[in-house]
Every structure is written in C-alpha cells, then in structure tokens.
Amino acid sequence: MTQQYRTPTGGHITRDTALSFEFEGTLIEGYAGDTLASALLSNGVHHVTTSIKFGRPRGIAAAGSEDPNGLIQITTPIPEPMQLATTVELAPGLSAHGIPGQGTLPTEPDPARYDTAHLHVDLLVIGAGPAGLNAALEAARAGARVALVDEQPLPGGYLLSTPCMIGGANSTEWIAQTAAELAARAVIHLQRTTVFGLYDDGLALAVERRTDHRGSDAAPDSLRQRIWRIRAIRTIVATGAHERPIVFADNDRPGILLAGSARTFLNRFGVRVGDSVTVFTTNDSAYSSAFDLHDAGVHVGAIIDSRLVIGTEWIEGAKIRGIPLHSGSVVTGTSGDNRLTSITLRRFNGTSFGTAESYEADTLLVSGGWNPAVHLYSQAGGMLRYDERLGAFVPHREVDAADVAASRSGTTFVPHREVDALRRPLPRSHEKFVPHTGVDGLAIAGSAAGKFGLREALDSSHKAVREALVDLRLAHSPSRPPEVEEDRDHTPGAVLWFVPSDDPHKLTTHFVDMQRDATVADIAHAISAGLRSVEHVKRYTTIGTAHDQGKTSGTVASGIVAEISGEKMSSLGTTRFRPPYTPVAFAALAGRARGHLFDPVRVTAIHDWHIAHGAEFEDVGQWKRPRYYPRNGEDMHAAVKRETIAARNAVGILDGSTLGKIDVQGPDAAEFLDRIYTNIMSTLKIGSIRYGVMCGVDGMVIDDGTVLRTEEDRFLVYTTTGGAARVLDWLEEWLQTEWPELRVYLSSATEHLVTFPVVGPRSRAVIGELFPDLDASNEAFPFMTWRDTKLANIPVRIARVSFSGELAYEVSVLSWYGLELWTRLIETGAKHGITPYGTEAMHVLRAEKGYPIVGQDTDGTVTPQDLGMSWVVSKKKLDFIGKRSFDRAANRDDTRRQLVGLLPDDPTKLIPEGSQLVTIESLDHATVPITMDGFVTSSYDSHALGSTFALALLVGGSTRLGEKINAVVNGELLPATITNHVLFDQEGVRRDG
Amino acid sequence: MPMTKPRTPGAELPAHPTFLWESPTPKKRYDVVIVGGGGHGLATAHYLVKNHGITDIAVIERGWLAGGNMARNTTIIRSNYLWDQSTALYEYALQLWEGLEDDLEYPILFSQRGVLNLAHTLQEVRDSHRRVEANKLNGVDAEWVDADGVRELCPLVNTSRDIRYPVLGATYQPRAGIAKHDYVAWGFARKASAAGVHLIQDTSVTGFLTTGNRVTGIRTNRSDISAGRVALAAAGLTSTLTDTLGIRVPIQSRPLQALVSELLEPVHPTVVMSNAVHLYVSQAHKGELVMGAGVDSYTGYGQRGAFHIIERQMAAAVELFPVFARAHLLRSWAGTVDVTPDASPIVGPTPYENLFLNCGWGTGGFKATPGLGVAFAHTIATGTPHRLVAPFSLDRFVSGRLVDEHGAAAVAH
Amino acid sequence: MTVDVSTKELLVARDGLDVHKEKFAALNAQVGVEVLPLAHQYNLRVSPNSDSAVAVEALLGSALPTSPSWVSSPAGQTIIWLGPDEWLIIDTPHHTDFEASLRDATKGHGAVVDQSGQRISLLITGDAPGLLAKGTALNLHSTAFPRGAALQGFLARAVVIYLSRSENSSRIELVVRTSFARYVADWLLDAALDPLAYPTPYGERTCH
C-alpha cells in the first residue's frame, strides 16, 4: 500500500525511514515513529478486528492506551498477545493480526530478559506533557533530584497533537529545549515507561519497554523490559486526560473515532483519518480537530453539536471553512459494513427528536468531553468527586489524608484530627525527609486535574511543583510558567452520555463498552432486573472488565445508570481504580527471579564434594541436602540400604551442617533456656549435652535438638534444619518483648561451623586415628558430652550425640575447613569402610530408634507427651512455654494421637507414609466415612530389623501396644502390629560402641 | 484483507434472568435478621426458606449485595481438606454445589475441572498422601498423581526436574472446580427475594438491641430493627460487631490478594495450587487467568495488599507455567479474610441468646457457601448446632479441641 | 584446649567460590566483583555505654558506632553496627588472641561469638549502585550512602550487609551469609549481564 492518507509534511515521524510490516498477512509500509495504528490508518485501514460477542467489525477508535477496539496479536519478532495497535510502535520485522477479544499465549519459550531497578528521587513527575515537562524543569532548576516518566516514545504529550507557541518557541522546539535541559541537569528521564501503580509512601511502579521498538534489530535475549520501583518524596501526577465518547446507535463502526485522537493522528503522525469526515460533539474541543483536518485538506461534511449555545469563535471558524454546523443535534445512526459510509442526525431538545438528515462520511469524530486520567491518583488513595460541569470525576483535593482513611474504612477508631496530627512523627531515619503517606505529597496537575486549557494546565503544574519544592525545603527563584496564548473562553460542554430513546431496552447497538460488546440495552436490563449499584450493573453487563479496564466506558456507564435509574451521579460514584494502569507482562514482574534465581539455593561448605560423588539432593527449606549417594547404578533403595548397613555395622558420615546453631550467652542464659525448653537446662554441666524440646504457648512441639553447655554462662543450641531461623526469631521474641530483664544474648552460628556426624561401631577408631590427642574412649569421653581438640592446629569440637542409636561423634569445625575435615575423615575412615550417607539413610536410622522428626512425625497438633516423651517435660519447673496448655481438656483426651511403631505382618510390604490406619477388618461393603485411628508419619525398609516398619500417630496409641491395626494401602488393608516407637536396640546398648 | 471472524468462543457468559431482586423498605421487625449480604448470608436466607419454611427474614448489607469477599474471591471449590470435620462440611457443600444450578434455577457455571495441589518437597508428598488417604476414607474423590500424572492433567505445568522446586506430584480432586461467583450470589439472592426475604442494601449494622443476655434486634445507621434471631455472616467485620457485646472472637482480618490476566484462549484445563511457591491459578470461563497467593502478613481492612506479594506470585507463575511469561497482569485487588488460630471457621451459638455466629472462614468461605447455608440455617432455626458445624464452636479454643487445618500444613483456598 | 601440635599438614581454608571468581574476572569494566579473603569476624553483644562497652572501646581504640554504620579501628578492624547492642567486628588483619581479649573486655556482661565462618565478603567496584539497585530498595547512592554507612537488608532474596567503602559509592562491600554466597554471586553475575540501573549520570543535586 502507498500511505495514501499520509500528509505531505509534518508529524513526529521519520519519513526517510520507511518500515514495512505485515498485518493480517499483507505487507504494508509505514515510517519510523508510527504506531501500528497510525501506519494502518496512513494506508486507509481502519478495520482491525471483530468484536468479541457479535463479530461486528471494529476499527481504531482512539490514539492511545484508552482504545477499546484495536486489539492485536503480535506474531513476530516477539510473539505477544493482547496488544493495542495504538501503543505498538512500528518496528523492523513486525507482523500482527487483529484478535476478537482473546489473545493466544505463545508456546515458544520467552528468551528475553527482564529486570527490576530501584530509584530514589526527591520528585517524581508522571507524564511528560506540558504540565509534566514544566514541573520537572522547575524542580531540576531548584536542585531537586527528579525523575520524569512518560509512556510515549517521545516527550511532549498533548503538545505532540496540538502544535502551538509555548515559552516563545514553537512547541516542538520547546519540547526539545526542555528535554535537553533536563538531561543537562541529570534528570532521570524515562520515555516508553508507564507508571502502572502508585503505592504507599511515595512508591511508584513503572514498566520500561526497552527493545520492542527496535523489533528484530534487538537481540532476542536482550533486556526487554525493566520494572522501575521509584521511591519519591514528592510526586506530581500529570497524566493528561482521556476523551469520552458519546453512545449512539451503531457507534462502533470502523471509521468512528474520538475527535482528539484524529487530531493526534494528523499532527503527531501526519495521517488523515479519512476523506470525508463529520464531527459529533458536546463540547468545544472537537472543533479544533475538525478545523485542523479541514486545513489539512480533508472534507469535513458537518459538525453536529448537541448544544444550542456555541461560542462565536467556533461558529465563525466553521463558517469560514464552509463546514455546516448543526447545533442542538445528535447523531442517531450510522451505516456501513467494514467502514462507515454515512451518518444520520436529528435535532434533539433533550426529550424529542426532529427529522432525520443524512451525511455521507467515511469517518465520524466523536467527543463527549474529557475525563482526567485520575487512575494513579485514585489508586494512591486520592478521593474523587463528580464534577457536574465537566461530566467527569476529578481529584477531590480538599480532602485530607484522614478523610481518605475514613472513606476507605467507613469508620476510624480515633477522631480524624487526632490521627492527622500524629501522621508525621519526627523521623528517626538518617534520611532527610519522610516520604509522603498516601495522598500526602501527591499532587495532580494539568488536564489530569481537570485543567484542560494549556495555560491553566501550566499554572497548575507550576503551583504543584512550587509546593513540592517548599516541602523539599529547596529554595527556588521566582519564575513563571512558560508563556502561552490565553486559554480560549470555553463555552461549557454539554453532558450527554447517550442518545436516548423511549425505551432504553431497545438500544441494542448503542455500545457502551465496545470491547465487551455491552450496550445501553444491557444497562437498562440490569436496572430492570432490580440492580441499583453501579458495581452490580457493571458485573451484570461486564462493562469495564476488558483489556482497557473501562478507560472510555467507565464514566459513561455510570452516567447511563444514573440517567436510567434516576439516581444522582454523585451518589452513584465510580468503581475503584485498581492497579495496574495498563497491563504488565508476568515475566516483567517476575524480573530476574527466574530459574535458579527464583529462590536462593543454600549449600554447605562441602556441596561440591556431594555433587562430585553423585549425590541425589533433597530440598529442605532453601537448603540442598544429599538424600543418598547412589553408586554403580544403584536405585535409592539399594543405596540407602548400603548406607544404613555401613552406619550400623561399620561407620557412616553425614553432612549435618545445615542444622541450626544458636549461641546463647549471658548470666541468665540457663534461666532463659529453662523457660524456653520443656525440660531443665540449668542443671546441665559444662562439657555436657542435653536433648530438649520446645513448645509453642499452645503446648505443641515446635522444635527439638541438643544443647551443649560450653561455659557457665554459655550454651550452643542446635535446632532442626528447617527451624533454624524460626527458632532464633522465637527466642529473640521472648527475650526482647517478654523478658528484657534477662541478661542473655543470642547469635546465629549456623554457617560458622560445619558438623559431620561420624556414626557407627567403627567411628571411635576413625576419630581416634584422626584426632590422636583426643581420648575417644567411653570413659574419657562419655555419651552426651563434648570435647575440644585440634586438627592441624585448627580447633575442632566433637560431641558424643547420636541420632541413630549408634556410637557416634559429631565433629564440628570452622566452615572454612569443612571440606578439609570431611575429606580427611573420609580418608581416615576408608579402611573402616566409612560411607557417606544422606538424609534418607539418616531417617531410617533415627526412625528405627523411634526418634521423631519435628514436622514429619509432628504436625503442629502433637505434644511431647504424645511423642512418648513425658520424660522431657519437667515436673519441677513452675512454668515454661506451653506448660499451662498441657492442662487443657483436649490434652487429657484419651483420643489423642500418640507416636507408636508399626510392624507390618508381611515384613516385605512397606506402608506408604501418610497411610491412614483403621480398625475395620475389610473395606468391602464399608460405608464412608470410615473411622480413622491415625496415620503413618514415617515408614522405611529396615535392614537392621529385617523388616519394613513405620512410625505412626495413633489414637490412644500408648495403650494399644501389641494390638493389630490395618493400614489402608491402595484400597487394600495391610495388617500390622502396634509396637513401641523404639524398634531397634530398645536397651540403648549400641550408643557406647 | 478478509476480515470475517467467528465470534470468540467462550467469551459470552450466560444471560442473567430478567429479574433479580426487590429493594424493599425495611420493616420494624423480622423473625430472623442476617447481618451480611454476602454469599453466606444469602445462602443462609435461601435455606431458611427452603428447609425451614422461615420467610420473615431480612438480610442487611452495608454496601452492595455480595460485594465483599464474594466479589473478590477466586472461586475455587474443593472438599479435599485434611481433618474429618472439615472434609465432612466441605464435601457436603460440594454435593450441594453439584445440584445448585437446578436448585437456584440459575446458571452458576460450576465447572468440575479438577484441582491439583502440587507437592514440591518430600514432606509435602507425605502430607499429600496423608490427606488423599483420609479423603478417600471420608468418601471424597481424591487421588495422588506423580509428576507425569500432573503433566497429563495439565500439560502447562513445568514438571522438569531442573527447576528450583521440582514438582514431585500432586493431589487431585476431579470433582473440584470453579464457579462464577456473581452468578452464585445472585442466584441465592434471587431465590430469597422471590420468597419474600428482604434484601436491605446500603445499611450498616452498628450494634445490637439486647434485653439482659438476649439479643432482640440490631441497630443500623438507618433505624433499629427488631428480630427474633440475629445471625452474623459478616466475615472480617464480625469482631467489630461482637466487640459491642463484649463477645471475644479470635479472628484476625487480613488482606488476601488476587489478580487476573487479560482474556486468553483456553490453555489451562484445570486448577493448580502450590503451597510451596504460594500460587494458585485457574482459567475462568471468559478466558482470563485468575490467580491468588498467600494471605498478606498483617491485619488490614483496606481491601488492598502489598505489591511485592504479587511480584513474588508472578515469579512463581512464570516458574511453574513458563507459557505465562507473556500473559499480562490486567487487574489486581484484595479482599479481607478473617482467619482463626486453627484456620477453621467458627459457627454456632454465642453467649447471647438468639445471636448466632458464623465467621473465621479465612480462604474457605466461598467453597463452603451452600453447605454453610444449610448448616447455619439449621442452627438458627432449631437453636442447636447442625452436626456439620458442631465441631466448629467458639469454645474449642478453650478446650483446645482445635480443627487445625493450619497446623497440619493443609493448603489454603 | 590443650592440644597445640599437629602432625598433619595445615588445613586449607576454602570459600567455595572459585568458579565464580573466574566469572567475576571476566566482567566488563563498568562494574567489578571481587571475593575478599576469608576473614576472622566476631559478633559482639554489649550494652552501649556500659563498663564492658568502654573496655571494648579501649581494646579496639575506637568508639563503637551507634547508628547503621561502620568504623575502622586503628588496627584496621572493621566495626559494623548491627543493632543497638550488637556489632560485627571483622578482624582484618587477624590479631592472635583477639577473641580472648574481646571476651575479657566483656567479661560477664555481654557476649562474644566467633562468626568467622558465618559470612563472606564480596567487594563491588565501579558503578556499584547501578548494579545493586537491581536487587535492593536501599538507597546506595553516595548522597544517601556515604563512606562509613552500613546497612542491613535484602539483595534480591538474600539478607546482606552493605558497607560503603568509598565516598562515591564506587566500592561497596557485601557481607553475605556463607550459605547464600553462591546465590548472591550467581545473582550478581546475572544482573551484570544487563545494562546497569541508571540511564543517566545520577549523583549530587545540581543547582543553578
């Protein structure tokens, strides 16, 4: 095609860079600087897609992100669904097609990269139109650190569509000069960047599109989008306004678009939107569009104005250009299939219609007035009020923050004034200023504030920025906003939501939300159905729920509801604006938290050794722990069997470095631990070790582990791997908030030390050999004691604890030497058959001994008594955390589940963990629900027992030892005998070797 | 350019009936006043009419009907809870869901597309087995599927072993699914209104009328209303009401966020939930991806949450569903969920005669709607707790006989 | 501990970041990452202004900082404020018996914990804020983060300590928990693949 609708000159496009692109399979040409929409229109293509429900042809209806119609799917270079032709920049290699309301997710992987960047500024200005540029410049001149963010490729906003003189220059020059000065003053100026949300304390989130405009010239794996998290002390919202349509019969045909958008296409892109144009307006703004188009050589057939009173200036302007002006008239219908061919108008006095008159036209420009783009302001908690004169919701700036609080909640707990007085406490921060809270510190300027004249827009921005500078305590010299022409004395616009009829139920082609194919008739039906709330009506009709989130339809819909139901607009209100302002790609929000960076992988000092020795890993919290080390194609069962045999019969070694370690120091350390643990720690002797259990205040077990007394006033507390951070937090909470009088200090030592249990009958030999200075004999180094020694002059601590029932020495050293220690233990142990084992073998060994794992054999409903550990609950202590809860009714129930062992009758059958236990003898003909007596928490195949076995939490378990119970496995009953939970070496003879 | 395209499949929802409900002027007295016009309040009214023949009922709503959590939830319906008491209640509700469209004569779009609860760690696998096995013995359709099974049911899920938290398997409930929340609420409202129940909107309850230890009505911002019985179905706002009577209720009101993408062609055939990465996602009837995350960490009535939770959710979504990378976040919002210490609801009588409590549903309220409606209606009508809600009495926090869905690490939602 | 002689050769201290060091060396010139040598470090807990605190300060020859910052002792140790009664002392260069001296100074009225294996330091040079701003909401620009500042907070999903080692933010030390070090190193390498955070020079306010 030939761009036959391109003007000979003008527009902010690069005419010497032609770009061809593919739309609906046809190659078309446009220029660099075009959007897909402007390039299509330059070739006379209005019809972009069909509507979602009715399949009606739809065209470009606006020039920006408010367009409800021009949905496309990009197929190359970067496939992406649900884009707007009006916001996609023309780029090399672009191909796209229209979509009827639903996109298709590309199935190929997304090779692009995304990231997040944080920015801290004094002032954030959102929108680089005249108000925003002026505000940014003033602030930068006063020395503020400023960020200026705008969603378009070019700064200028409204000025790009509306050439004029400003600051003594033409607007194009003024924009360039201003941008140059901003750059010189190190303003962070981001174009192609949409602020999509405003949050508390001056936080703005924006998405920057970095490469799409370069199309196939950009590497597929380049940084495509960046989320900016901008923390600003003050923010000025200068986001402009969206033009409002008027709803009338068949108002959705391709060729019908907003009047201001036509002017944008003409002046910014050098595109005439048609050959033969009519204009339908309720206000003055559309006249400029009509005149600009006429002056660009477009035939303007008529201007239809719903008002009776129209300014002389406009009447004269139309007369000079020979454009017929129909005042007090409305468009009542249109014709055309894939493009508008004619329109019908009638005189209308608010109640009755005159006779019909028709104009042939391929294009109809519509203006129902303007809605300030208050989305961000509303998101941040700014209140809106309905302005009768503008027919729009505008910022309600008289409202203070306390009223915002009240409006959000309905009621506040304390009188508003008191809250307000307290709202700005003195900052304890080293920061100079306290950022604003909610709408405090948020100003709105320009047409976003309802200031539609250029001069009043600049004035409002000037006022906003000067207030911000005062708040920032930045001196500024007296200045005035750039000189512009006096604003024209506007004749008030009429508020006309839709062209009515006797029965709104019949208005089935009066489209309110074109994207949803929702009409005035739908609204009328909703109201007839008894609905009064705008929220209900919108849900009934689905208005405002589509891709554009009702940017053009929201206010109009409220207006129509008000009109049909007879309610006042101000009492109906509008629905709450919710982030994001425009849709944001999931991948952009994910940033670089993808793949292996999705969540930290925590590893121990010997992780590489585990990998080199073929370990299979298990995720435990964020840690990677070796689960088993298969050799020569072993499966898990074989590897675990080999590992457990080694630990029971020779010697095994485990990387236990992930266990939490907390150093507890201070004169009251013993007292503190007595309050925390269920048993007594204060009687522990230096050099000795005690096992302990911690409960919540509800009496349920939350963690367990061993405690080493290292000095009179010092203990080393071991926690579970998963519990390390939680337990430290728990201890700090009690210490700081409840017992600040206790002289105790807590410090984490989890990663300071590596800990390697060396386990099995030959462990003494290994330890004795590697640490010749240590007497590892049972007499010199008894069970539940620890000793310090050295390896190559490096201190090593060895503890005689056992989580397997075997003779065991847990060896700890500064983690720097972890790998050295580990390899020397392995080397030394080689002749004793030392075998590294993983968490799975560890589980088999501990379960054979009936040692529970908190979080596996407990679930937050289990007390120490339930675990058969009444011995760990002190009777002597007056109190400890959880003690009082043991006396509650539920704790005395004989229906409590208690930890027991299970031996399946068939020792080759493994009862899966999680299996439920029942007493019924057969599942055949059993009716649900079937009573469950408990469930299996741990289950393993034990070489030592020569049988499978399980641990289970069983109702009344401690009184049922020796009884039979059935586990339900794959719909079959698997009989087992209930035993003590300690199944192996009940006498505990092995621990001393 | 040929431009004829068919209508977009699935884009059109079923039409609503031509009439929904009346907006009557409140009377001075009703046999039963229900505080809260959300799903629970409306369902309770419906079943008071249907099962107990009580029609002199007012449902008092401070805003617009079903405009609270009913309008904000992600509509997942399932019954595969851990404990017998929970399962019994939710399974009863699920059976009612299966017949609800006929009962209400309203197209509620109950789509039994199945729910997968992913397990990413060995402990999650154990917990999942435990829950599945308990579900089966409680008569709930539940099964364990391994990673291959997950891929078969939902090919979109990244079941690669190479991801940060590989999918080890999932529990699957085929009868679980989603429904269209507005349609459900409106169905109940329409039935109730047609039976003569007064649905009173834009009316805030400010307190209670009492005589001694008996509640005799409510105070509102418009006028006092006498009532034979008063039933609370006010979710997160319950404690602000019970506080006026000195009844302590152990709930905390927290924001729960949700979000939707734009409309996409059907790609996601089921519902996937993952506790480990804090995500659940389904594709609603019109084609939007509906997603939620965990409850926000601190108390708040503001119906908004913190955005970092959404960012984390997006990372989880792209990790689990690589194909979602180029879907777009269209809208995010939050509801206010009332959570209890044991993550189970509180339903039943109160220390005040004729005052009945229903709150603490956390993230489970929507799926329980019809079941709760029946049980609460029974409790109100007879004055004694329905067997299904009896375990969920307020005094369990004193006895310690909790129904600890939270402690047992069961998945939310 | 009585054993003081070993028959074995010395143990080698390892930081487990050899692979990352090679990758850091290959980074472009805009930003550099260096793994600092393993250092002895101690967690000190003592009431500010107490006798013990005074004794510690005498030992160090330096006042303990009282706000989120670090100071250097005359002997070159880095003393980092972690909390109102908590400091991390990086004992570089290593002083024999330092821990014992510290313990003596605090005797009975505080705590000293050897945390040498708990953390490791990475030094970011060049446009350090431009790199780190991708992962932290803390303001690390020189205006807000002058030499001597020490902030604890997140870098992506890990908690780290940021030390400002130069006036112009061109040397920022990250003190990282050992088990998170590889994650942090991976993150830094990934972040360094893309353009840094600031599109234009960003520094001091410019006044006219």
Next chain:
Amino acid sequence: MQLIDCPWCGCREEIEFSYGGQAHIPYPDNPAELNDTQWAHYVFFRSNPKGVCAERWVHSAGCRRWFNALRDTCTYHFIETYRIGESPSFTSASLFPVTESQVSVPTEAGDRKTQ
C-alpha cells in the same frame, strides 16, 4: 509497600519487617492460676480493631529488634513506632480496651514483667 520507621534503623521497606500481632499482651504472671478460659484468651484471642491498634513488629532483615507500632488497620499506615519499654506519644484508652483477654493490664505500655 510501606516504609516502616524502625526505631533503630530509620525508615525501611516493609519487606524487611515481620508482623508480631497485637502488642501489650503480657505473658501471665502465673499461668497455673488461670482457668482454661483465661488461658485460652491469652493464647488465642487478640483484638481485631478497625482503626488504630498497637502491634508488635520486628526488623527481621535489619537489626533484628522487636518494637511496637501504632498502625491504622484501615489505611495500613503507621502512626508511630516506639521501642520496647517505651510508651507511644499517642495514648488513648480506646487503643487498649480492657478485655477479658488482658488478664493483667499493663501499667505502662511496653512494660512486660513475668515470673
């Protein structure tokens, strides 16, 4: 994403902090003397006000100190933060409604003695 004014570190991002529930609920002096109801109220029952309430927070990714805060649960905004043992500058009986759960009412906000 608020900034929270840590009494020790200054204004920091919300994600650095953890919430610890209602403040000024002291551990009972002698739990053994409480009946089950009183104990249950200590363990499980907390205020859930719509408006300003006193809460405990901890700067978990920073200085690890617990502190108290007055916060509006409607706007979420922090009105004031104060150190453990300190009283808020804004005190009102309405902030600390005396309820059954408070088996011992703090004489001074933040003062928690036990055993």
